[in-house]
Amino acid sequence: MSSIDPIRAYYDRNTQLFLRFGSRKEVQTIHRALWLDGVANLQQALNAANALILAQAQYLFNGRETLGIADMGCGVGATLLYLLTDLEPDAYGVGLTISPLQAQIGSRIFRMRKIHGLIVEADFQRLPLTDGFHLAYAVESFVHAFEPERFMAEAARILHGAVDGKPGGRLILIDDFSGAAPADQGREKWLDLYRRGWYIKNLISQDDLVAMAARFELRLVENRLLTPYLRLRVIPDLPAQILENIFLPFWGLHPIVPSMLGSMALQKCLQNGLVEYRWMVFEKL
Numbered sequence: 001m002s003s004i005d006p007i008r009a010y011y012d013r014n015t016q017l018f019l020r021f022g023s024r025k026e027v028q029t030i031h032r033a034l035w036l037d038g039v040a041n042l043q044q045a046l047n048a049a050n051a052l053i054l055a056q057a058q059y060l061f062n063g064r065e066t067l068g069i070a071d072m073g074c075g076v077g078a079t080l081l082y083l084l085t086d087l088e089p090d091a092y093g094v095g096l097t098i099s100p101l102q103a104q105i106g107s108r109i110f111r112m113r114k115i116h117g118l119i120v121e122a123d124f125q126r127l128p129l130t131d132g133f134h135l136a137y138a139v140e141s142f143v144h145a146f147e148p149e150r151f152m153a154e155a156a157r158i159l160h161g162a163v164d165g166k167p168g169g170r171l172i173l174i175d176d177f178s179g180a181a182p183a184d185q186g187r188e189k190w191l192d193l194y195r196r197g198w199y200i201k202n203l204i205s206q207d208d209l210v211a212m213a214a215r216f217e218l219r220l221v222e223n224r225l226l227t228p229y230l231r232l233r234v235i236p237d238l239p240a241q242i243l244e245n246i247f248l249p250f251w252g253l254h255p256i257v258p259s260m261l262g263s264m265a266l267q268k269c270l271q272n273g274l275v276e277y278r279w280m281v282f283e284k285l
Contacts (some may be wrong), residue, residue, distance in 0.1 A: 006199060007098060007144050008098045010199055010255045010258075011097070011098070011099035011101070012099050012101045012102075013254065014259055015030065015099060017256055020132065025152075029046050029049075029075070029079065030075045030077040031049060031079075031139045031140045032049075032277070033045035033046045033127075033231070034226060034229045035048070035229050036190065044077045048138055050078070050202060051082075052081055053083065053135075054086055054087075056135060056281065057091070057135050058087075060062055061091070062089065062167070063165075066091065067092075068086075068092055068134050068135070069087075069091060069092070069094070069136075069137075070129060070133045070137075070155075070158060071093065071138075072124040072137065072138040072142075072155065073096040073097065073124055073138045073140070073141020073144070074095030074102070074106065074119060075097060075102055076097075076102050076105045076109060076119075077102075077106030077109060077119045079112060079139060080119075081093045081109065081110065081115055081117070086115075086150070088115065092117065093118070094119075094120060094121050095117065096121075096122045097119065098122070100125075103120065113139075118273045120259040124138070124145070125145060125146070125154060125156075125192065126150075127154045127158060127268040129158050131159070132158070133160065134157045134159070135169060135170055135172070136155045136169070136195075137172035137173070137174070138151075139174045139175070140166050142202070143175055143176055143198075143203060144199060144201055145201060145202055146202075152171075152212055152213055152215075152216050152218065153216050155171045155216075155218070156216035159284045160284065160285065161217075162285065165250070165284060167285035168285060169283070169284045170281055170284070171284075172279070174278070174280075176259050176266070176275045176276075177205060177206050177275070177278050178199070178203050178204055178208075178276070179274050179275050180276075181272055181273030181274050183274060186237075187268075187269070187272055190272075191242070191266040191269050191274050191275070193261055193262060193265035194262050194265035194266045194269055197258040197260075197263070198258075198262035198266065206223060206235060206278060207279065217252040217284060219282060219285055220280065220282055221282065221283045222280065223279070223280050224278065224279040225278055227276055227277045227278075230270065230277060231237065232271055233267055234271045235264055240264055242263060243264065244264075247259070247261055
């Protein structure tokens with residue numbers, strides 16, 4: 001069995017539920033809502049991360065005739081669809097997902113919307129792409145990387161360097177990172193449940209990420225804490241423990257059970273600072 005097989009199965013079996021209960025039909029994202037300043041409703045909150053990425057794409061587009069975009073962990077392609085709807089016909093994009101179901105749904109959406117982008121089933125640690133991209137991003141997918149250094153190496157490989165006065169290509173990560181809060185036995189319990197429930201394979205600190213990126217000539221240019229813009233739904237310890245005890249026996253029956261328990265645990269980790277939700281942008285030198 002490949003190391004990514006359990007994550008592939010997790011998304012194949014849960015994606016339809018995520019889209020039905022965790023998103024909206026108009027948006028089709030399966031990442032978190034961000035209630036940034038000026039955001040007035042859920043649809044805007046679900047698109048807030050997409051809007052942040054679009055602003056980076058527009059910055060990179062300035063002075064260029066075309067723009068290549070790679071979504072490293074695209075889900076059903078909602079973020080790429082959002083970008084290309086604004087940037088076409090002068091931009092091209094490829095979304096990569098390890099889930100064949102997500103690739104099928106995303107490809108169908110792109111055909112229906114007549115968007116000239118591709119959704120491809122592939123491992124983002126071994127990209128089936130040549131170089132020549134100006135923007136790569138990963139929204140809540142980097143934490144699934146078994147080999148985060150290989151992920152960073154692949155992102156750096158496909159990105160343009162700075163040339164003719166134009167900035168180098170950029171890599172954007174919107175994801176969970178290890179926080180600075182001290183861990184005790186109670187907090188570690190919730191962190192472990194989050195890791196197991198959501199198949200988290202790397203949860204590094206922002207400092208370690210910056211050092212790793214530098215080894216691949218990727219320089220940090222933006223770093224923003226997004227946790228305050230999440231609307232957390234934290235269950236107190238005793239009810240959370242009761243829910244865990246009720247649902248743990250059903251862990252292996254369907255992936256939605258570990259997903260639900262992992263989500264409950266993540267809320268607690270975000271609240272107590274063991275996990276931080278961040279926006280980090282790196283530029284290729």
